[in-house]
Every structure is written in structure tokens, then in C-alpha cells.
Amino acid sequence: MFIIEKLATHTARLQQTIEAVADIELLVQPHDAWTYQTLVEMLAQDSMHMLTVYKQEDKADNNKVIGYCLYQVIFEQAEILRIGTHPDYQRQGIASQIFAQLNQELMSNQVESLLLEVRADNAPAIALYEQQAFAVIHTRKNYYQVPHQPAVDALIMQRVYV
Numbered sequence: 607m608f609i610i611e612k613l614a615t616h617t618a619r620l621q622q623t624i625e626a627v628a629d630i631e632l633l634v635q636p637h638d639a640w641t642y643q644t645l646v647e648m649l650a651q652d653s654m655h656m657l658t659v660y661k662q663e664d665k666a667d668n669n670k671v672i673g674y675c676l677y678q679v680i681f682e683q684a685e686i687l688r689i690g691t692h693p694d695y696q697r698q699g700i701a702s703q704i705f706a707q708l709n710q711e712l713m714s715n716q717v718e719s720l721l722l723e724v725r726a727d728n729a730p731a732i733a734l735y736e737q738q739a740f741a742v743i744h745t746r747k748n749y750y751q752v753p754h755q756p757a758v759d760a761l762i763m764q765r766v767y768v
Contacts, residue, residue: 677720
């Protein structure tokens with residue numbers, strides 16, 4: 607069973623949770639992973655929030671972090687900055703569950719739209735976002751550049767809450 611919780615910044619497990627997210631970042635964003643320190647600095651900002659997905663283990667206090675969504679809310683606008691699921695748990699509907707909880711939370715806080723950025727060559731992610739009612743609103747040409755590889759466009763996608 608999976609549990610999705612909003613990260614509380616005063617919990618005893620905060621450091622452990624952020625370390626687990628940083629470890630997943632290394633797996634799912636190998637060219638651009640955010641470090642533990644970067645995540646700590648981001649979460650120190652009042653506008654930043656993170657949903658964390660846990661796989662419930664045998665012991666109640668031994669849940670394993672398997673996914674996350676770091677997002678920012680500024681007035682009526684929200685943006686997903688990072689979202690990821692551990693490779694061992696991908697294709698199990700976890701991202702869809704994250705979006706369900708995120709959408710509920712954003713709508714209850716009168717957020718009008720949600721933005722995200724995705725590599726144009728990341729077809730599985732784009733398909734997921736389209737299923738979640740996102741549409742491409744802008745393209746940043748040659749935004750992602752890795753040495754010795756062709757540059758890749760970034761797609762800016764938006765979901766509008768009505």
C-alpha cells in the first residue's frame with residue numbers, strides 16, 4: 607500500500623526523507639539531479655511544498671520513500687519543480703495518485719493553474735501530463751544541453767483549474 611503525505615518540516619524524519627528524495631533524483635534525473643542541500647534550501651522557502659509517497663513496510667515507522675513532488679505556490683499560480691518515482695515503482699499509478707492529491711490540495715487553496723516543464727523527448731512523461739489535462743503552452747528551443755549530445759527543447763505545460 608502507498609501513502610502520500612505533505613512533507614512536514616518539523617518531523618524527526620525530515621532529513622531521512624529528503625535524503626531518500628535526493629537518492630531518487632540521482633536515479634531519475636541523472637544529468638540534472640538536485641542534491642540534498644538544494645532540496646533543503648528549496649524547502650526552506652515558505653512557498654515550497656513537497657508531497658512524498660511512501661511504501662508501507664511491515665513496521666509502522668519503517669516506510670520507504672518511493673516518490674515525490676516538489677511544487678511551489680505563489681498566489682493563484684502553482685508550478686511543479688520536481689516530480690519523480692523510484693524506477694522500481696514506476697508504471698504502478700503512483701504519479702497519477704500524486705496528481706490526484708496535488709490537484710485536490712491546489713483546488714482547495716484556490717489555485718487557478720499549474721505549470722511544469724518537461725523535456726520534449728520524454729514521451730512517457732508527456733503522455734502522463736496530457737492524461738492529467740496539461741497542454742503545451744510554450745516551447746523553449748534547445749533548452750536542455752548535455753555535452754556531446756544534441757540539445758533538446760523544453761515544453762512548458764499548463765493545467766487550468768475551472
